[in-house]
Amino acid sequence: xxxxxxxxxxxxxxxxxxxxxxxxxxxxxxxxxxxxxxxxxxxxxxxxxxxxxxxxxxxxxxxxxxxxxxxxxxxxxxxxxxxxxxxxxxxxxxxxxxxxxxxxxxxxxxxxxxxxxxxxxxxxxxxxxxxxxxxxxxxxxxxxxxxxxxxxxxxxxxxxxxxxxxxxxxxxxxxxxxxxxxxxxxxxxxxxxxxxxxxxxxxxxxxxxxxxxxxxxxxxxxxxxxxxxxxxxxxxxxxxxxxxxxxxxxxxxxxxxxxxxxxxxxxxxxxxxxxxxxxxxxxxxxxxxxxxxxxxxxxxxxxxxxxxxxxxxxxxxxxxxxxxxxxxxxxxxxxxxxxxxxxxxxxxxxxxxxxxxxxxxxxxxxxxxxxxxxxxxxxxxxxxxxxxxxxxxxxxxxxxxxxxxxxxxxxxxxxxxxxxxxxxxxxxxxxxxxxxxxxxxxxxxxxxxxxxxxxxxxxxxxxxxxxxxxxxxxxxxxxxxxxxxxxxxxxxxxxxxxxxxxxxxxxxxxxxxxxxxxxxxxxxxxxxxxxxxxxxxxxxxxxxxx
Numbered sequence: 001x002x003x004x005x006x007x008x009x010x011x012x013x014x015x016x017x018x019x020x021x022x023x024x025x026x027x028x029x030x031x032x033x034x035x036x037x038x039x040x041x042x043x044x045x046x047x048x049x050x051x052x053x054x055x056x057x058x059x060x061x062x063x064x065x066x067x068x069x070x071x072x073x074x075x076x077x078x079x080x081x082x083x084x085x086x087x088x089x090x091x092x093x094x095x096x097x098x099x100x101x102x103x104x105x106x107x108x109x110x111x112x113x114x115x116x117x118x119x120x121x122x123x124x125x126x127x128x129x130x131x132x133x134x135x136x137x138x139x140x141x142x143x144x145x146x147x148x149x150x151x152x153x154x155x156x157x158x159x160x161x162x163x164x165x166x167x168x169x170x171x172x173x174x175x176x177x178x179x180x181x182x183x184x185x186x187x188x189x190x191x192x193x194x195x196x197x198x199x200x201x202x203x204x205x206x207x208x209x210x211x212x213x214x215x216x217x218x219x220x221x222x223x224x225x226x227x228x229x230x231x232x233x234x235x236x237x238x239x240x241x242x243x244x245x246x247x248x249x250x251x252x253x254x255x256x257x258x259x260x261x262x263x264x265x266x267x268x269x270x271x272x273x274x275x276x277x278x279x280x281x282x283x284x285x286x287x288x289x290x291x292x293x294x295x296x297x298x299x300x301x302x303x304x305x306x307x308x309x310x311x312x313x314x315x316x317x318x319x320x321x322x323x324x325x326x327x328x329x330x331x332x333x334x335x336x337x338x339x340x341x342x343x344x345x346x347x348x349x350x351x352x353x354x355x356x357x358x359x360x361x362x363x364x365x366x367x368x369x370x371x372x373x374x375x376x377x378x379x380x381x382x383x384x385x386x387x388x389x390x391x392x393x394x395x396x397x398x399x400x401x402x403x404x405x406x407x408x409x410x411x412x413x414x415x416x417x418x419x420x421x422x423x424x425x426x427x428x429x430x431x432x433x434x435x436x437x438x439x440x441x442x443x444x445x446x447x448x449x450x451x452x453x454x455x456x457x458x459x460x461x462x463x464x465x466x467x468x469x470x471x472x473x474x475x476x477x478x479x480x481x482x483x484x485x486x487x488x489x490x491x492x493x494x495x496x497x498x499x500x501x502x503x504x505x506x507x508x509x510x511x512x513x514x515x516x517x518x519x520x521x522x523x524x525x526x527x528x529x530x531x532x533x534x535x536x537x538x539x540x541x542x543x544x545x546x
Contacts, residue, residue, distance in 0.1 A: 038336050039344045039355070041292050041515060041529065043092035048526035048543025054245040055524065055542060058257055058269035062250030063226060066217070067203025068188035069139050069147035074272055077185065077534040079226060079248055084211035086187035087114055087133065088179060090536045092528040094292065094348030094449030096183045100128060100212065101167075104182075109174035109486065110157075114167045114182075120235045122191045123216040130161035135192035137169075149186040151464050152178070152447075174484040176491065177456075180348075180448035184535045214241040214540040225249050234540075242526060242543030261286050267521045268542070270533055273395070277332050277517060286519050290334050291529025292345035293516035294445040294454070297335075299403055299509040302427070302467040303438045307383045307412065314506040316374035319367045320406045323512060331514050337364055338510035341455065341502040345516075345531060348449025350492030357496040361503070371410045381411040388440035392421040399441045434467060443514070447535065452482055452495050459498075459507050470507040 059075040068080050089099035098104070102117040120128040137159050140149040155175040162168050169178070181187060194202075194210035201207025205220045212235065215228035226248045230241040249266070251257045258276040260266035262283050271277070281288050299317065301308040308314055327335040336344065339361035340354075347354040375381055385407050389400030400416055407414035417437050419426070426433035427440045434440075444465075446453025456479050457465040459472065475498055482494035502508075518529045526541040533539070 035336055038290075038334070038515060039358070041290055043094075043291055043530035043532070044528050045289055045518070045520065045525045046545070048242050048524075048541065049546030050544040051242040051244065052524065052542075052544050053243075054247070055243045055267040056247045056249060056265065057539070058251045058260065058266045058271075059248055060250070060272045061252050062222060063248070065203045066209040066220075067147075068136075068185045068190070069145055069149060070203070071185050072148045074270075074534070075248075075250065078270070079228075080185070080188065080209075081533065081535050082246065082537055082539045083209070083213045083215050083217060083228060084188045084190065085120075085213050085537065086183055086185075086535065087189065088183035088187060090183045090348075090448060090532045092530045092532050092538070094345065094530070094532070096179060096348065096448070099183065099187070100133070100189050101182075104179060106176075106486065109484070110171040112169040112171070112178060113162075114169070116165045116167065117235070118165065120212050121233060122194070122210050122212050123231055123233075124191070124194070124210060125233075126191060126193070128189065128212055129192075130164055130167050132192045133167045133189055134159050134161050135195070136189045137167075137186075139195075140186050149181070152181045152186045174486070176486055177450070177452065177483050180450055180453060184447035186447070214239055214537050215246060218245070239537060239540040241540045243539070246539060246542075258283075261519055261521070264521060267524055268527065269519050271517045271519055274331055274514075274517065275395070277334075280519055281332070285522055287522055289518040289520065289529040290515035291518060291531070292343075293514065293531040294343055294346050294449060295443050295516070295531065296338065296341070296343050296445070296454070296513050297399075297441070297443040297511040299439055299441050299511060300458075300467065301439045301470075301507065301509070302388075302434045304468040304470060306438050307378075307380050307385050308438050308468075310378045310380060311505060312374040312378040313380050313412075314509060316371040316378070316380075316410050317403070317407060318364065318506055318509045319374070320371040320410050321403070321509075321511065322366050323364065324366075326402065327512050327514075331512065334517070335512040335514040338513055339363060339503075340451070340499045341508070341510045342446075342451040342499070343513035345513075346446065346449050346451045346453070349488040353489065353492045353496065354451070357499065361500075368409065375411045382413050384438075385412045385414040386417050386436060386438045387414065388424075388427050388434075388437040389416045389418055390421050390424040391418050393424060396424060396441060403439070403441070428465075428467075431467075441511075445531065445534075450495070451499060452479055455479065455495075455498060455502060456483075459502065466507075468507065470505075472501060472505055472507075475501045475505070 063075040063079050085100045087101040089097050101114040103115040141153050155171045155173050157170045157172050191210040198207035208217050214234045216231050218227040218229040220226045228246045230244050254273045254276045323337045339358050391397045404414050457463045461471050478494045478498040482491045485491040525545040526543045528538045
């Protein structure tokens with residue numbers, strides 16, 4: 001369950017606010033308009049043929065913490081997931097498997113038992129214990145820690161070590177979303193004694209961290225690099241690290257990243273800024289892979305007391321936006337126009353049911369005349385709409401300008417409210433920052449492959465991304481039913497019905513479902529293309545290309 005807004009850099013620099021007339025900044029790939037091919041992307045690259053000594057991996061910025069309880073963005077998640085294991089593990093195809101818990105079972109709908117995998121040790125050689133697991137989970141529930149995942153445990157009553165190998169989580173209500181969260185940052189296990197010894201320094205460059213994963217922290221020099229070394233005693237023989245040393249570097253600038261990838265200074269990256277995508281696709285020294293992801297780009301109505309409080313206005317904006325042109329410009333065609341509100345990459349279970357619902361859902365066809373009619377019916381012509389933006393962030397500014405042009409064209413009195421790049425994140429975290437703003441843009445995702453993992457955060461009352469106070473009792477009932485449903489097929493039926501209500505109400509307006517973008521030096525392979533890299537040790541598979 002995501003807890004804070006995350007900004008994914010979406011670059012459309014070549015297409016400046018021409019959503020009404022169509023963009024032409026980039027050439028779509030051959031599969032750009034083939035929904036089936038984008039839904040059924042391979043989550044893997046070919047397996048590596050052997051090991052390599054080292055690799056340099058780019059992040060869009062430097063990590064700020066290695067504490068999983070406070071990690072919620074691409075850089076931190078990527079690094080922590082490479083070093084640390086969760087109780088359960090996300091597979092490249094979105095399914096969930098055992099992790100540090102070798103078995104997990106609901107004894108009753110309100111009692112989840114976890115069997116701690118024997119023979120696992122932390123990097124310092126100390127054995128993994130049930131006390132480490134209880135400590136790590138309880139940290140998320142400690143309000144003094146100020147972590148991001150307390151909401152995930154809101155149905156948890158107690159977390160106890162029944163014996164040396166069993167942890168029992170008792171619940172106030174059935175919660176079948178919890179196993180998904182235990183495969184993500186909330187389920188990461190750290191060494192209790194080490195974390196207590198480090199205190200406030202835990203997760204910082206001074207304190208470091210102590211985990212059980214395939215790589216250990218070797219050296220963290222803020223502003224320079226964060227270096228990992230392979231854990232020769234790693235417990236999972238199927239993920240024995242193939243690359244001996246990995247150096248993470250924060251590279252915010254797309255041009256610098258492109259140069260680094262082209263020259264071989266950088267060996268790979270799951271890129272979040274797509275402005276260099278077409279150039280990288282033409283570069284002979286690297287390969288660009290598209291894979292399934294949990295991400296969707298949205299316009300987020302954050303104030304329903306204004307013009308966006310009328311469903312017809314939200315529907316009109318959605319109808320007026322030229323998604324195909326935007327997708328061609330921003331993603332070189334590698335994104336889907338949303339028939340449902342979440343990316344097909346979120347179908348981690350009951351895929352046939354979700355796929356059938358997708359095919360049955362109507363296409364979102366641009367209809368400017370109908371959009372104008374809805375604005376007139378809502379009596380919204382000439383009413384104000386303020387869109388949050390940041391001219392210091394080219395990607396955000398471009399998308400915001402596109403929405404400005406669309407809103408103006410259908411008759412709204414639209415304008416932008418500009419903030420600094422440093423303050424744009426405050427739209428997600430500070431109610432005062434959202435005062436006077438009706439909507440803003442982002443690309444975001446849930447913590448695991450279930451549409452409900454993201455939807456629940458912005459439609460449920462009290463949801464940690466429900467900035468507008470939106471509420472639909474029918475939608476709440478469906479999601480609560482899904483959370484309490486043990487049978488995946490029945491759970492999927494509830495989620496699909498919830499999706500239909502989301503697409504009608506548009507509490508958030510989905511713009512595009514992009515693919516994941518992995519760029520690799522042609523000497524390397526093995527890393528998954530899918531979004532699992534955010535929660536599981538995917539880089540352990542990175543190695544030599546035969």
